[in-house]
Amino acid sequence: DQQVKQNSPSLSVQEGRISILNCDYTNSMFDYFLWYKKYPAEGPTFLISISSIKDKNEDGRFTVFLNKSAKHLSLHIVPSQPGDSAVYFCAASANNAGNMLTFGGGTRLMVKP
Amino acid sequence: EADIYQTPRYLVIGTGKKITLECSQTMGHDKMYWYQQDPGMELHLIHYSYGVNSTEKGDLSSESTVSRIRTEHFPLTLESARPSHTSQYLCASSAFKGKGTEAFFGQGTRLTVV
Numbered sequence: 001d002q003q004v005k006q007n008s009p010s011l012s013v014q015e016g017r018i019s020i021l022n023c024d025y026t027n028s029m030f031d032y033f034l035w036y037k038k039y040p041a042e043g044p045t046f047l048i049s050i051s052s053i054k055d056k057n058e059d060g061r062f063t064v065f066l067n068k069s070a071k072h073l074s075l076h077i078v079p080s081q082p083g084d085s086a087v088y089f090c091a092a093s094a095n096n097a098g099n100m101l102t103f104g105g106g107t108r109l110m111v112k113p
Numbered sequence: 114e115a116d117i118y119q120t121p122r123y124l125v126i127g128t129g130k131k132i133t134l135e136c137s138q139t140m141g142h143d144k145m146y147w148y149q150q151d152p153g154m155e156l157h158l159i160h161y162s163y164g165v166n167s168t169e170k171g172d173l174s175s176e177s178t179v180s181r182i183r184t185e186h187f188p189l190t191l192e193s194a195r196p197s198h199t200s201q202y203l204c205a206s207s208a209f210k211g212k213g214t215e216a217f218f219g220q221g222t223r224l225t226v227v
Contacts, residue, residue, distance in 0.1 A: 002155075009153075034215065043119075043203050043218030044156070089156065091216075099207070101146075101216055102172075105155040 003027045004092050006104035013111050019077040021107050023090030026071065030092040034101070035064060035075045038087045047088075048075070080111045116140050119204050119219035126194055126226055134189045134222045136204030145187040146216065148203040149173060156203065162187060194226045 005024045013019045021035075031052040036044035050057040050064045050073065057064050063076045077084055090104040117138040126132055138145065147160040148171075158171030162181040176198070177191050187206075191198055201223050207216040 036218075041122075041201075041221065041223065043205070043221045046215050046217065049215060099144075100158065100161060101205075101207075102158075103148075103156040106153075 002105070003030075004090055004102050004104040006088075006090055006107045008107050009105070010108040010110070013080045013109065015082055015111055015113050016079045019075075019080045019084065019109055019111065021075040021077075021088050021090075021109065023073050023075075023104050024071060025073075025092050027092070027094065027102075028071070029094040030102075031095050032093045032099070033064070033066060033073050034091045034093075035062075036089040036091060036103075037084075038089060038106070044089055077109075080109075082111045082113050085109055085111050117204065117206055117217050117219045119202075119222050121222060122220060123223050124225070126224070128193075128195055128226055130194050132191050132194055132224070134202055134204075134224070136187045136189070136219055137185050138187075138206040138217070138219075139185060140206060140208070140217070141184065142206035142208045142217075143184070144207045144216075145181065146205045146207075147171070147177075147179060147187070147189050148205065149175065150201045150203060152201075160189065194224075196226045199224060199226050 034049040035047040038044040066073045087106045089106045091101045093099045120135045143164045145162045148156040157173035159175040160179040203221045204219040205216040
């Protein structure tokens with residue numbers, strides 16, 4: 001049973017436009033959410049996170065939105081750049097579960113010049 | 114920049130061989146993890162540790178074993194490698210940070226068993 005789902009395996013966006021990556025979760029105990037970026041043959045790198053007490057967190061071109069009632073979060077990248085092309089993983093953790101991270105399946109973002 | 118290192122980066126090995134994948138971190142993190150990822154698939158947690166002498170199995174069953182004798186070191190061992198073990202293995206570590214946990218990953222080991 002997948003507790004964190006990224007239903008879009010891939011997304012293609014034109015340079016300069018907005019990229020929106022979506023993530024859904026089923027475990028209501030999750031209280032911390034993260035986005036990681038992964039290039040081929042490398043480990044994931046942390047991008048941005050959000051606590052369940054917030055509904056928005058912004059860091060430069062990256063903004064994460066959290067809708068707790070819908071159990072949905074999204075990552076917005078604006079403006080998108082070719083260097084943003086990578087696989088993006090959504091992850092979630094629960095304080096009462098030792099804060100172990102549960103990952104989604106990833107979304108491959110391709111930003112075309 | 115994360116200070117977590119995995120060796121080797123790439124390994125091609127024959128069936129039946131014993132292998133150890135190394136993972137070390139210099140951040141003093143108590144928690145360490147091993148994830149397995151097949152191409153285009155999600156990351157699956159196979160082992161984790163809360164600290165020295167603590168090891169637990171993750172969500173995905175794995176024939177590998179781990180040890181945590183020192184805080185900074187979390188090696189993963191396969192006693193007898195098989196082609197089904199071909200995958201990318203990712204090590205990570207984390208420290209509790211406020212209400213949440215940010216994990217830092219190593220660069221991974223791509224293992225191919227022939």
